Amino acid sequence: xxxxxxxxxxxxxxxxxxxxxxxxxxxxxxxITALLGPSGSGKSTVLRMIAGLERPDTGRVWVxxxxxxxxxxxxxxxxxxxxxxALFRHLTVRENVAFGLSVRRAPREEQRARVDxxxxxxxxxxxxxxxxxxxxxxxRQRVALARALAPRPRxxxxxxxxxxxxxRVRLELRRWLDELHRELxxxxxxxxxxxxxxxxLANQVIVMHQGxxxxxxxxxxxxxxxxxxxxxxxxxxxxxxxxxVWERHLHFGRSAVAGAYHLDDGGEAYAYVRPHDVRxxxxxxxxxxxxxxxxxxxxxWMSKLTLRLQDxxxxxxxxxxxxxxxxxxxxxxxxxxxHAKVFGTGPAxxxxxxxxxxx
Amino acid sequence: xxxxxxxxxARGRLIRAGVLALGLTYxxxxxxxxxxxxxxxxxxxxxxxxxxxxxxxxxxxxxFRPVIIAAxxxxxxxxxxxxxxxxxARDRFFGKRIVSAIVDLPFAVSPVIVxxxxxxxxxxxxxxxxxxxxxxxxxxxxxxxxxxVTIFICIxxxxxxxxxxxxxxxxxxxxAARTLGASPMQAFIRITLPNMRWALLYGVxxxxxxxxxxxxxxxxxSGAIQxxxxxxxxxxxxxxxxxxxxxxxxxxxxxxxVSVLVLLGIEVFxxxxxxxxxx
Numbered sequence: 001x002x003x004x005x006x007x008x009x010x011x012x013x014x015x016x017x018x019x020x021x022x023x024x025x026x027x028x029x030x031x032i033t034a035l036l037g038p039s040g041s042g043k044s045t046v047l048r049m050i051a052g053l054e055r056p057d058t059g060r061v062w063v064x065x066x067x068x069x070x071x072x073x074x075x076x077x078x079x080x081x082x083x084x085x086a087l088f089r090h091l092t093v094r095e096n097v098a099f100g101l102s103v104r105r106a107p108r109e110e111q112r113a114r115v116d117x118x119x120x121x122x123x124x125x126x127x128x129x130x131x132x133x134x135x136x137x138x139x140r141q142r143v144a145l146a147r148a149l150a151p152r153p154r155x156x157x158x159x160x161x162x163x164x165x166x167x168r169v170r171l172e173l174r175r176w177l178d179e180l181h182r183e184l185x186x187x188x189x190x191x192x193x194x195x196x197x198x199x200x201l202a203n204q205v206i207v208m209h210q211g212x213x214x215x216x217x218x219x220x221x222x223x224x225x226x227x228x229x230x231x232x233x234x235x236x237x238x239x240x241x242x243x244x245v246w247e248r249h250l251h252f253g254r255s256a257v258a259g260a261y262h263l264d265d266g267g268e269a270y271a272y273v274r275p276h277d278v279r280x281x282x283x284x285x286x287x288x289x290x291x292x293x294x295x296x297x298x299x300x301w302m303s304k305l306t307l308r309l310q311d312x313x314x315x316x317x318x319x320x321x322x323x324x325x326x327x328x329x330x331x332x333x334x335x336x337x338x339h340a341k342v343f344g345t346g347p348a349x350x351x352x353x354x355x356x357x358x359x
Numbered sequence: 360x361x362x363x364x365x366x367x368x369a370r371g372r373l374i375r376a377g378v379l380a381l382g383l384t385y386x387x388x389x390x391x392x393x394x395x396x397x398x399x400x401x402x403x404x405x406x407x408x409x410x411x412x413x414x415x416x417x418x419x420x421x422x423f424r425p426v427i428i429a430a431x432x433x434x435x436x437x438x439x440x441x442x443x444x445x446x447x448a449r450d451r452f453f454g455k456r457i458v459s460a461i462v463d464l465p466f467a468v469s470p471v472i473v474x475x476x477x478x479x480x481x482x483x484x485x486x487x488x489x490x491x492x493x494x495x496x497x498x499x500x501x502x503x504x505x506x507x508v509t510i511f512i513c514i515x516x517x518x519x520x521x522x523x524x525x526x527x528x529x530x531x532x533x534x535a536a537r538t539l540g541a542s543p544m545q546a547f548i549r550i551t552l553p554n555m556r557w558a559l560l561y562g563v564x565x566x567x568x569x570x571x572x573x574x575x576x577x578x579x580x581s582g583a584i585q586x587x588x589x590x591x592x593x594x595x596x597x598x599x600x601x602x603x604x605x606x607x608x609x610x611x612x613x614x615x616x617v618s619v620l621v622l623l624g625i626e627v628f629x630x631x632x633x634x635x636x637x638x
Contacts, residue, residue, distance in 0.1 A: 051538055052537075052538075053534050053537065053538070072537075072542075073534075073537040073538050074537055074538075074539075074540045074541060074542055076538075077540065078538060079538070080534075080535065080538035082531055082534070082535060084531060086531040086532050086534065086535040087532075087535075088532055088535070088536075088550055089532070089554065089635065090553045090554055090635060099536065099539050099541075099549075100539035100540050103536075103539060103540045103541045103545055103549070104540050144535075147535075147539065148538075148539075150539075151539060151540060
């Protein structure tokens with residue numbers, strides 16, 4: 001079995017809160033898999049159950065074909081990187097990285113060589129004698145990664161590893177982790193709430209919502225072929241437009257978009273449109289419709305526009321400025337929505353409203 | 360605004376200086392004056408008066424007794440206090456708040472009542488008297504009851520120092536140690552214990568100081584038998600009643616000197632802990 005990590009039917013309750021519900025997925029050996037979801041979606045709990053730090057109520061966990069469900073964390077030999085580093089504050093960088101080797105009673109010479117090798121790898125060779133409080137956030141997380149890798153874990157579990165860092169360091173470490181993974185090829189499972197991070201780093205993305213897996217697939221699948229309204233809304237900031245289905249089109253007042261082929265006429269449906277999939281023209285076409293412009297902000301290379309449809313719904317568009325060259329705001333403006341995804345039910349908060357409207 | 364820049368700050372400084380002076384005066388009158396008074400009275404006959412009383416057998420015994428009590432006593436609150444602190448900081452259970460409140464009981468209850476409770480349990484006709492009498496163990500009017508009441512009084516010190524440190528530490532470092540291959544025991548000994556060691560020592564130092572100076576409960580349960588169950592504090596009490604002022608003050612001074620040493624230790628532990636928690 002070449003599967004890195006397999007989980008099957010994981011369930012976990014904390015009191016009356018059902019944190020994880022029937023979660024199953026596989027993480028391919030040698031690749032990075034991302035568990036993506038908003039906070040409270042249960043993704044960290046899944047990771048902690050794989051590491052053995054939480055016990056699942058039901059379900060099973062395998063790593064490289066070996067069942068782990070009843071093993072203790074120290075028997076599993078998995079590397080774990082915590083969001084807040086969890087470095088041992090009373091130990092130096094060297095002692096931190098050596099910890100996993102020294103508890104397994106590796107010979108001193110081997111420990112020394114392995115620690116030097118890893119600190120070299122993470123670019124902190126000159127920091128062996130420092131304490132964690134003498135390092136920056138980015139350096140701490142690199143020490144944490146070296147510490148997790150030192151005992152040669154079978155897989156690496158990363159729990160929001162960049163979550164506590166500022167934006168610039170985040171980006172830097174993300175690139176660095178990508179390179180490191182190319183070099184080492186260790187099977188990795190990355191928990192994150194940042195879709196850019198997941199899409200950039202992972203070969204496979206598992207989107208979680210309210211304790212359940214919403215969709216699993218390649219970054220391309222998740223981004224371009226969202227399977228549920230939640231995924232469409234979460235991955236890439238989306239506009240949600242409510243309309244009614246008529247002749248395979250979704251109509252908003254007298255405007256319409258294509259793509260409602262799977263829905264019956266007369267029903268209500270929602271279109272998900274990303275801001276950069278909105279195109280502006282001065283020409284009316286088959287599927288373009290008139291809008292009024294509420295607000296326009298120039299961000300340098302692109303403009304952010306707040307548009308209002310004829311029926312009053314608001315649409316946010318992000319358009320590269322060069323695409324606006326031929327558009328005159330003095331004349332009527334029309335929009336053309338590309339890649340609209342139409343779903344019969346709305347986002348998590350909307351169904352109640354939709355039910356009310358249909359009574 | 361910049362025309363009279365010193366007006367308000369000057370008044371603020373004055374108030375601040377006043378508050379500082381008030382605080383220092385309070386400390387000086389209530390804490391320093393008695394110590395200076397004891398030193399002065401004990402040594403006013405000149406330094407040559409010191410060896411005399413300290414060579415007396417009953418005084419040596421009285422000084423040595425609390426050392427034994429403190430030594431035995433401190434180990435128990437240190438170990439059990441640590442266990443209770445771990446439970447209070449880490450576990451959630453029904454009635455946790457009540458347990459947490461009960462832990463503080465020795466702070467609230469007068470030591471005399473603690474002593475009386477021990478007499479009720481172990482004294483003549485007490486619930487456990489028959490059990491120990493049958494085994495030939497004398498509890499009341501002997502060392503066991505003195506140790507027992509001192510342990511009771513010292514319970515909260517370690518717990519109250521260690522719980523906040525454990526709460527701040529959280530379990531992440533322990534979790535990290537577990538994923539790196541440490542057993543729960545290894546994680547505790549190599550990670551948690553070093554992280555709380557200064558708080559633990561601080562609590563132990565406070566208990567020691569309290570054990571050395573305890574009088575109320577010990578007075579009730581010990582019977583204050585000269586040369587047997589008389590502790591240093593009890594000796595001071597007797598010396599004053601028998602108008603042996605010089606010897607009484609000297610023992611008091613010795614007690615105070617030990618307390619100052621313990622206090623210095625406490626300061627060191629407190630600083631180290633504060634420094635390590637910053638990491």
